[in-house]
Amino acid sequence: MNPLIETFNLSYAYQTGSVRQVQALREVNMHVRQGEILAITGQNGSGKSTLARHFNGLLTPDEGKVLVDGLSTSNRENIPSIRKMVGMVFQNPDNQLVSSIVEEDIAFGPENLGLPPDLIRERVDHALITLKLEPLRQESPNQLSEGQKQLVAIAGVLAMRPKCIVMDEPTAHLDPRSRREVIDNILRLNREEGITIILLTHYMNEVVHCDRMIVMDQGCIMMEGTPAEIFYQDGKILDYGLDFPVATRLTRNLKHHGIDLTDNIIHARELVERLCQLK
């Protein structure tokens, strides 16, 4: 199957031509597979948000190109089709919510697609049910918790029936329970609805749930692989300002002390199981 999104020698700079020019992306070649959950990580300023904003044409390449389902984002005529395929959820839901009633907010996208009312209704209901937001449908978003607001923002994108949702640090400002709810829902959208997910995050305990991860630094892709592969490559990830999941950090230290563990433990429950066998 062809990749859903592909970048070819993608370069991008902010404030091009001025003394403050910042080269944010340098000849990035990467792809997103249909149906996967891909984590994009890297320290602040590494270029991950800039890259993600190329996936639905919010930014277009200075050099190189980005294809979404074969369509180039550099061709303006393709942008409406691309935005139908690739939805975006941002860090702060307040920047994304537009209406004073939850279900109206979710309807905003499909209304703008020009869909007939019964189809809009169907899509809004489906989004509300999928994210378990039905009891809140008549609420005002500003009465909701931050976590609920973020789920409403995701529902609004879901109602557009995208093939892919890009989430830019969706849990950065959430409390522990909301964080878990948002992540559980993201995983469910992938498994049950088959939606491709691109998750930008600094939290290694979120990365471990992803099929594949990309590590960025200074506008370049430095590492690519499954989380288990990357977390066991000589601790290179520390050089890029990231860290290990707790289970990996313990495993690496236990191995160093001669305990017989394999190089693929990233979840706490895997480590607990293995330690129980060894005891």
Place this chain on the structure above:
Amino acid sequence: MPIEVTGLNYSYKKGTPFEKKVLHDINLRIEDGEIVGIIGPTQSGKTTLAQHFNALFIPQSGKVIVNSINTADKNADLIKLRQEVGYVFQNPDYQLFASNVGEDISFGPRNQGLPSEDVAARVKEAMAQVGLDYDTFYSRDIFALSGGQKRRTAIAGVLACKPKTLVLDDITAGLDPRGRDEILDVVKRLHSEKQITIIYISNSMDEVAELAERVIVVNQGRIAFDDHKINVFNQPEKLREIGLELPELMALAIDLHQQGFNIDPALLKFEEILQSILDNLHDGQVRE
């Protein structure tokens, strides 16, 4: 200068049909030199409570006494009080406003009316305390800073007023792991070397477990727990009910404990848990 809160109540939009009670009968005392974590779900009231500590909010009923000054007293010198109790907000963009780092940090001491040599000395000291190199960063444009550098600039701006207490309100949100570790190191140093009282509000249980000794849990405007961190985190069911979680390491230790490992779930430090696991495994090998 201890902070004493007695019978504190607070409602938003008080006296209107939209009145919403956010703090109910809060009582607590924070002593000099403590390092206290405050945790609680979103909208639990933890920020409203903390903003009473430097008179950003004035109690509607009850009292907040900071260094024997009642913040509701009409004659209280609140400007001085706010210099003594510095507040660093979650989003540094709300706190930083000058065009470059040096100017921003100078703002506080300059407003205290200090002569320019003293202002310069304060800025230099504050930058050193947060690990921003003076020559590199003094003239650096705020927009050219990384998230972690912005946070450190915001902390330095507050430090330049020589506070005795720092309230840090979720200051690591959105930071990458390295930036977060740098901030945690700064906080630890301010506490151990400068004896600054630290009130650390956070959504990260791991950070609170690492930094604080005492943990206050706020839920629905009330204090649910106020105890040593070991006693607070040793009640996983109650914390989950409130919408909080355990620090990750502790959750793992509890799992192992339930699987028959001889491991104290109240251990919160990585090295202790590592050693405890090793002891368990080596014991087993001897028995074989």
